[in-house]
Amino acid sequence: MTGGLKGVAYERWQTALEREFFGLHMAGHAVVLYVDETAESTLMHGNGLPVELADAVSAELHWDRPPEMFSRLQWRCRHWASGDQSDAPPVLPVLAVSVLAASKMATQGDISSSNYYERLAEVFSVGPRERDNLRSHFRPVADMWELLDTWLKTRGGERGHSTVAGDSHLTRIGYPISQALLREQDRRILTAFFASTGVKPGSPDEFPGQEIIRRLRLWTASHGRGLSSPLMKVLHRAGAAPEAADKRLVLAELLEHLVEHWDGTLYERGLRARRVSSLRLVLTKRARQLRWAAEAVPGIRTASVRRNGSSAQYYELSDPYGGFYTGLEELDVTAHQLTHGLVLDNEDLYLAWAPQSLVFFIEDEYSGDLVSVGTFSPGEPHTLLVANSELDDVRSVLREVADGERVDERKAPLVGWTLIRNVDLGAAVTPAALLKGGMPQAAHFVPSTRRGIRFTGGLRIGTELGHHHYLQGGIPDWLLPRDISQGEVTQQVTLSGEDGSYVHDFPLQKVLRPFPARLMPLDDGTYQVSTPDQGKETFTVSSALCEREAVSAGSIAHRCGVLAAADAERLAPEERAIRGAKAPEQLTLPRTLMIPRRVKELVLIGANGEPLPLDLPDIPDWMSERLPDEAYGYCAEVTIPDGYVWLIQRWQHRTTVRRLDPGGPASQPIPAADDTEWAETVLSAASVAAGPLWDVYVTAARDVLT
Numbered sequence: 113m114t115g116g117l118k119g120v121a122y123e124r125w126q127t128a129l130e131r132e133f134f135g136l137h138m139a140g141h142a143v144v145l146y147v148d149e150t151a152e153s154t155l156m157h158g159n160g161l162p163v164e165l166a167d168a169v170s171a172e173l174h175w176d177r178p179p180e181m182f183s184r185l186q187w188r189c190r191h192w193a194s195g196d197q198s199d200a201p202p203v204l205p206v207l208a209v210s211v212l213a214a215s216k217m218a219t220q221g222d223i224s225s226s227n228y229y230e231r232l233a234e235v236f237s238v239g240p241r242e243r244d245n246l247r248s249h250f251r252p253v254a255d256m257w258e259l260l261d262t263w264l265k266t267r268g269g270e271r272g273h274s275t276v277a278g279d280s281h282l283t284r285i286g287y288p289i290s291q292a293l294l295r296e297q298d299r300r301i302l303t304a305f306f307a308s309t310g311v312k313p314g315s316p317d318e319f320p321g322q323e324i325i326r327r328l329r330l331w332t333a334s335h336g337r338g339l340s341s342p343l344m345k346v347l348h349r350a351g352a353a354p355e356a357a358d359k360r361l362v363l364a365e366l367l368e369h370l371v372e373h374w375d376g377t378l379y380e381r382g383l384r385a386r387r388v389s390s391l392r393l394v395l396t397k398r399a400r401q402l403r404w405a406a407e408a409v410p411g412i413r414t415a416s417v418r419r420n421g422s423s424a425q426y427y428e429l430s431d432p433y434g435g436f437y438t439g440l441e442e443l444d445v446t447a448h449q450l451t452h453g454l455v456l457d458n459e460d461l462y463l464a465w466a467p468q469s470l471v472f473f474i475e476d477e478y479s480g481d482l483v484s485v486g487t488f489s490p491g492e493p494h495t496l497l498v499a500n501s502e503l504d505d506v507r508s509v510l511r512e513v514a515d516g517e518r519v520d521e522r523k524a525p526l527v528g529w530t531l532i533r534n535v536d537l538g539a540a541v542t543p544a545a546l547l548k549g550g551m552p553q554a555a556h557f558v559p560s561t562r563r564g565i566r567f568t569g570g571l572r573i574g575t576e577l578g579h580h581h582y583l584q585g586g587i588p589d590w591l592l593p594r595d596i597s598q599g600e601v602t603q604q605v606t607l608s609g610e611d612g613s614y615v616h617d618f619p620l621q622k623v624l625r626p627f628p629a630r631l632m633p634l635d636d637g638t639y640q641v642s643t644p645d646q647g648k649e650t651f652t653v654s655s656a657l658c659e660r661e662a663v664s665a666g667s668i669a670h671r672c673g674v675l676a677a678a679d680a681e682r683l684a685p686e687e688r689a690i691r692g693a694k695a696p697e698q699l700t701l702p703r704t705l706m707i708p709r710r711v712k713e714l715v716l717i718g719a720n721g722e723p724l725p726l727d728l729p730d731i732p733d734w735m736s737e738r739l740p741d742e743a744y745g746y747c748a749e750v751t752i753p754d755g756y757v758w759l760i761q762r763w764q765h766r767t768t769v770r771r772l773d774p775g776g777p778a779s780q781p782i783p784a785a786d787d788t789e790w791a792e793t794v795l796s797a798a799s800v801a802a803g804p805l806w807d808v809y810v811t812a813a814r815d816v817l818t
Contacts, residue, residue, distance in 0.1 A: 121161075121168035122205055128159040129204040134264075134271045142373040143264070143272030144299065144366075145291045147208040148215035166235045169209045175238070178245040182206075182252040189259060200271070201263050203256035207288070209235060210253055214285070214292035228285045250285075257287035273373035275366055289359070290366045295340045299379040302367075305331060306374060307388040308466035310486030313376040317564035317647070321364030322595065324371060327487070330555055331466060376409075378462045387412060391454060391465040392436070393445065395473055395482040395495065395525075399533075402497075402525050404440040405483065406456070406463050408432030417463060420455035427456065434478030447528050451499065469499040470506065470556055488557050491625035493518070496532040503530055505553045512545045513537055513557055537624065543596050558596055559624050565641055565649040566591040568626055573654065580651040584636060587653060589626035592618060593646040608640045667702075703752040703772070705759070710746070713762035715793055716772075717809070718755045720782045723793040726750055758809065760797050769802040778805055781812040791816035 132155060133145050152165050161168075174180045188202040213232040229250075233243035257276055264274040276287055294302075305311075309327050311319050329347055332339060339347075346359045377385040389407045396403075406417075406429055414430045415437075429437035440456075454465040473482035473495040482495050498506050510519055510532070518534040537557075546558050571586025572579070582588060592603050603618045618627065634653050642648035655675050669689035671677040676690050683689050707714065707728060714726040728748040752759075752772060757779045759770040783790050791813035798810045 121163040122172050123202075124159070124161055125155075125163075125165055125168045125205040125208070126200075126202055128155050128161060129208055130200045131159075133204075134200050136271070138272035139270050140373070140375055141272055141379075142275050142370050144275050144294050145204075145207060145211055146215070146295055147211045148292075148295075149212070152208075152212060165205060165212065166209055166237070169205050170236050172206075175242060175245075178249050181245065181249050185256070186252055189256065197263065197266075201256070201259050203260060206253060207256060207260065210285075210288035211291045214288040217289075217292070228289075254287060269373070273369070275369040275373075286362050290362045293343055293346060293359075293363055293366060295343075297338060298340050298343055299370075301338050302370060303374065303377070303379045303388055304462065304464045305337070305466065306371070307376075307378075307462075308390045308464040308486075310390065311371060311374075313374045314372060316368045316372040318562060318566065319371050320561060320563045321366070321368035321371075322597070323561040324367040325360060325364055326555070326558070326561060326597070328367075337467075384459065386457070386460055386462045388462045388464065390486075391456065391463050393450075393471060393473070393484040393497070394476075394479075395484075395497070395531075399482075399495075399522065399531055400525055402445040404443050404445060404454075406437040406440060408435055408437050409461060412461060415458060415461050417456040417458050417461060420457055434476065436483075445526065447499070447526060450497075450526075450529075469502050470553060471497040473497065487560050490537045490559055492536065493533070494535045496535055497524055497526075498530050498532060500528050500530055502553060505551060506532070509551050509553050509557055510535065512548055512551070512554075513541050515539070537621075539621070541620070543599050543601060543620070546596055559594065561595045561597065562591065563593055563595075564647045565593065565643065567649065567651060570630075580649070582651060582653055584653055584655040585630070587630040587632070587634060588651070590629050590641060591626055592623050593643055594623045604644055606640075606642045608642070609634070610637050611635075703754075704749050705752055705772075706747040707750055707761075708746055709748055710763070711761050712764060713760075714750070715760040715762075716752065716756040717758035717760060717790070717794060719757055719779045720784065720787070721755070721790065722787070723790055724753070724756065758802075758806070760793070767797050767800055769797050769800045769806055771802070771805065781809050783812055783816055785816065787816055 129145075133143055147165075155161065156164070172184050174183060177183075185203065185206055192199075192202050210232070213228060213235045216231045216234065217228060229243050229247045232246055233239070236242070236246075261274045261276040264272060264276075276290065305328070306313075309331065311324070311327075325347065331337060332344065332347060343363075346363050349359070375385075376387060376389075378388040380386065387409045389409050392405045392407055394403050394405045395401075413432060414428070416426045416428055418426045427439050427443060429439040431438050449465065450471070451467055451469055453467040456463040471484050472486075472488050473484050474489070474492055475481070476483040484497075488494060496506065510516070514535050515538045518536075520533045522531050522533065524531045546554065548554055567580060567588035568591055570588030571583040572581060573583050574581040580588075590605075592605065594603065601620050603623045605616045605618055607614050607616065636654050638650065638652045640648055640650045667682050667685070668680055669683045669687075670680050671683060671687065671689050673688065709728060711728070714728070716724040716726060718724070728750065757772055759772055761768045761770065794809050794813035795817070798813070800806070
């Protein structure tokens with residue numbers, strides 16, 4: 113290469129790589145600088161580059177002065193640092209070459225520190241002496257990776273989010289290896305995998321890299337699902353050799369970056385970003401029917417989807433309620449779908465079911481049906497749907513880890529499958545039992561790894577001030593950090609408040625399950641929960657009210673000003689109170705009746721005074737819009753005020769009269785002499801045979817009008 117072309121070739125490669133991997137189109141997305149021979153060829157032809165990548169970089173290196181081999185590139189970095197740094201640091205070609213060498217290792221299935229520099233020397237077409245010099249003086253390239261990582265973070269995701277992942281052992285070559293592990297096809301498959309197994313976007317603490325690896329290994333245990341061979345080899349490489357462990361740590365950090373910066377869309381290069389979500393199985397409470405459900409996507413209330421690769425039938429999704437769309441009732445559940453996967457999609461939405469032969473269900477809080485979940489979560493009973501081919505293996509695991517007295521088997525509503533109910537961890541289960549070798553299905557029952565502390569449930573107040581303010585008596589449950597694979601049997605938790613700090617050792621069972629902190633006697637104040645090396649979380653407890661009172665929530669309530677009264681009482685709608693509260697034992701509740709909705713008119717008749725027409729309460733909008741008519745029944749509940757004795761019901765072709773307290777003492781009518789409205793109302797139903805007491809009311813009404 114002539115002297116005049118030296119710098120130009122490098123700069124043209126810098127521009128092409130920046131445009132391809134770090135352009136504005138990558139805003140908000142995680143960036144993987146994956147470069148192999150195919151990618152290099154595509155970039156050369158697409159950008160009219162006359163010089164191969166390695167040659168452009170090689171011309172910038174001082175091969176004859178090994179200690180200063182990268183000094184020219186380091187000078188470029190210093191010059192860039194003195195400017196506005198709006199463009200990427202001038203290190204992309206040399207970093208791409210380092211990934212190109214790692215990709216050759218990945219293709220040949222031998223990713224190790226011992227042969228990385230061999231592959232790098234092949235890329236540069238140099239001999240053993242230059243290879244050894246690269247090994248001895250490669251530290252500046254690691255610094256350049258860190259420079260790129262810092263620049264991406266300072267741009268706040270405007271040019272993509274960094275996935276640069278190093279390692280404590282592979283201090284120099286861990287960076288390029290991390291970028292060579294994920295190919296373009298892997299990125300797309302991983303985002304579909306995230307959605308179908310319940311991974312939440314932007315949640316690296318709840319779904320750390322080690323947890324994603326655990327789920328991926330389960331998901332790919334029988335076949336690769338389309339993931340590339342290099343990735344599969346790192347995932348499933350047997351043994352605990354240091355090099356294998358190092359690669360998994362690098363992969364864990366890379367996957368964690370992807371989860372952190374995932375926006376909930378399917379990664380499809382060059383296509384419109386489609387929202388991605390999961391398909392779920394619903395098992396009716398009586399375990400008689402299986403059906404599909406689609407998990408609702410925020411912002412998409414309706415959608416028309418079809419089976420992937422088919423144009424025969426569309427399914428209309430609508431009315432998301434309880435987190436799920438309606439519209440898949442006509443899509444039959446088959447064993448082939450469960451074990452081979454199912455995709456429903458359109459131009460905006462991609463719904464996926466991950467292939468599996470063992471499905472976990474828990475009870476849905478809205479419908480009461482059983483809904484499939486991605487993983488096993490101790491603390492509540494699960495129902496298992498198991499392919500009969502796996503049944504013996506699952507039984508073996510349950511004998512080791514579950515409460516055998518409660519487990520119950522029955523026939524599933526799907527040929528070739530079995531239901532197992534009431535599955536939860538036993539009282540004295542150990543990490544050894546959960547990880548017991550020789551049982552192929554044991555890994556499915558290992559609870560998910562979780563980093564950091566989360567709160568769930570609780571009675572929140574003052575939400576405009578933040579997420580962790582709770583009403584006294586409504587303290588949330590704690591989800592504590594856990595990693596059973598590390599042999600953890602206890603978790604040390606520190607609770608700090610105004611009165612000091614208290615250290616608690618939580619045994620395995622309390623770590624696995626949500627801890628009911630509401631059982632702890634905590635005074636009003638601010639508290640911090642922390643665990644060693646796992647971060648901390650803060651919450652406040654207060655008896656004060658900082659929310660709107662729900663006037664329509666009923667008349668039984670705790671009266672309140674700044675503080676809520678300890679006891680509930682009956683209150684008028686305009687009084688300030690926390691409504692819907694539990695009634696005290698001595699409180700008398702109002703009389704109510706169930707009235708068929710097909711009644712045309714209702715009138716209450718008292719012993720004296722005016723008649724009282726009644727209107728049936730309207731069906732709430734949330735119910736009428738989201739549920740079929742049969743779901744909310746044909747009757748309505750009405751309140752009967754004191755002093756009323758009879759109920760007149762006018763139907764389309766008849767009238768009926770009903771005594772409101774047939775077991776009570778007879779109430780003689782005492783109308784006023786001018787109470788003609790009362791009398792006319794009674795006489796309008798005079799012909800109804802309602803018994804001797806009704807005849808007394810009819811006689812009294814006639815006396816008023818004569």
